[in-house]
Amino acid sequence: MLMLSQHLCDYLRRLNITDKPLAVALSGGVDSVALLLAAVEAKKKIPTLEISAVHVNHGLSQNATQWQAFCEQLCVYHQVPFSASVVTIEKSSRQSLEQLARVARYGVIAEQLSEHTVLLTGHHLADQAETFLLRLMRRSGLTGLGAMRSLAPFPDKLGRQKSLQLARPFLDLTKEDLVSYVTAYNTKWVEDESNNVLSFDRNYVRTSLLPVLAQRWPQYHQAIAQSTALLQEEADLLLDYVKSDYKASIGLGFLNEVTLNIAKLNEFEQAKLKAVLRMFCFEITGSYPSTNILMQVITSLITAQQDHQPEILFGDFYFKRHRDHIYLIAQAGTGIEPETTKVKSNIECQLDAQNCYSTIKIVSKFDDLFEIKYGNNSDKLPMANGLGSKSVKQAFKDMACPPWLRCKIPLVYYQGELVAIGGRYVHERFQNKLKVTLGL
Structure with a gap:
């Protein structure tokens, strides 16, 4: 039997990531269970390893709650810190359910993990072959046909901001290697019934195409893996x-x-x-x-x-x-106008999440409340030095503010009168009496 734990240790040392926090993406399937068991054994060989597990409950199966409980119990048994998140998948005509679940999964995991964490997944040789064929059918170019990398940037903006990485230590192993390892541990795993739904592209490739390839070319997955490696180099x-x-x-x-x-x-x-x-x-x-x-x-x-x-x-x-x-x-949040609110002078206040800015502070000689409104493009503001009045719409143009953000710039009103536009323009009567500071 292949010693997955030693394989994982060699992988972590080769890529010099033994000193980073490691999180196992634990779905409960045999691949992720094999990875968790290997990580537990690897920690015995490298005691400084920091191992945890994350589970995402997509709520798409009636068994989702049981799968989450199974993963938690498995981690409790092996003394591995465990966290789980529930996501809601909103169906879209533009994206497949598979893609929506993937985006939601990586998004919530990025929120959970601390900076510089490496997320480990149980992808193997057959997964690489599936990915290659799927991208081929989607007319991918050089980068796409390189399929999955052994170590890659995190596929989520927040994850990349937090310097997270995505690691796939088993890409050179077969599914049989992983099954044998878990079986030898006398450990159970869960079976996702959606794996048999042929309307999902990946399931169709796995159950209908790959067996045909295997009949003609038994080593097809190694051949595809070598080709993807060359494509990645190029x-x-x-x-x-x-x-x-x-x-x-x-x-x-x-x-x-x-x-x-x-x-x-x-x-x-x-x-x-x-x-x-x-x-x-x-x-x-x-x-x-x-x-x-x-x-x-x-x-x-x-x-x-x-x-x-x-x-x-x-x-x-x-x-x-x-x-x-x-x-x-x-796309989320574009065109959504923040709520009107009131703020007290000389106190920094949090703004609506839809705002372009996170905070506002109105330094004023008036110890009073100011009202923050949005999108009143036709309102006008008398300018200093006898320059006449400037409409909100014209002020936004002068500020080089894109049209889709103009409904998210705070407009400051005092006793019903517009007195400031963003942090740039102030009413002529309020010059040297009012200053608006906005924080990103």
Whole structure:
């Protein structure tokens, strides 16, 4: 029997991650149970290892609660710290249930884990073959066909901000290796009934395509694994080639949002332009766009006139253009106006989560309440030095605020009168009597 614990120890040492917190992604299936058992044994060989387990309850099965209880009991038995999260999957016509569950799973795990943690998953050779074939059918390019990497950045923006990593120590092992290991421990596992639902693409590949390949090419998974390794090497070379151009294309938009500079993009030939856009997408979303999305960005967004406001949907994000910048912003919360609220002068206050800013402090000689409103574009503010009045809409334009954020900029009112727009413009009568400070 293959000693998975030694295999895991060798993997952790080879990648120099023995000093980082390790979290096992524990679903309760045989692959993740094998990984947990191997991690427990590995800690006996490397006592300094910090091991925990995380479980995500998607609530998609009537057995989900029992699976969570099984995982918790298994961790209690092996004295492994355990945490579980319940997520709600909202069905969408644009994304498969598999993809929605994946995004939700990594999102909630990113919230749970501490900084610099490495999430371990039980993916194996057959999983790599499935991923390769699925991406082939989705017309993926070089990066996509490289499939899963042994060690990768976390596929979630928050996870990357927290310097999390995703590790797959069993990518060079077979499913049979994992089953044999768990069986030898006389340990049970759970079976997800959805694995038999052929409407899920991955299940169809696993049950209908791979057995046919195995009949003709018994070592198909090793062959695919070698090809994906070569593709990853070539993708890394391309990444190094494009990286300097990508960095040169990065700009800062409104509120220092990371954007792409359109003038710089226009200097590139199409192949390099696509590569830069892919890199931008991955940095922001953790995913790569399809060729169709890339061509829409190139033909509709980059070439658009400055006064046009095209937008292109990419998963849960939108490509948007404002002036000479391309933004990639989360769909959630766009266009949602924060609630009107009242704040007391000279006290820093928290703002609605939908706001562009997190805090506001109104330093004033008036010991009174101010009202914070949003989106009143037609209201006007008398300007200092006899410059007349400026409408809220014009002020936003002068601030280079993109249209989709204008309903999220605080407007300060005193006794029903507009006295400040954001932290920039103040009513002529309130000059030197009022200062608005906004915190990101």
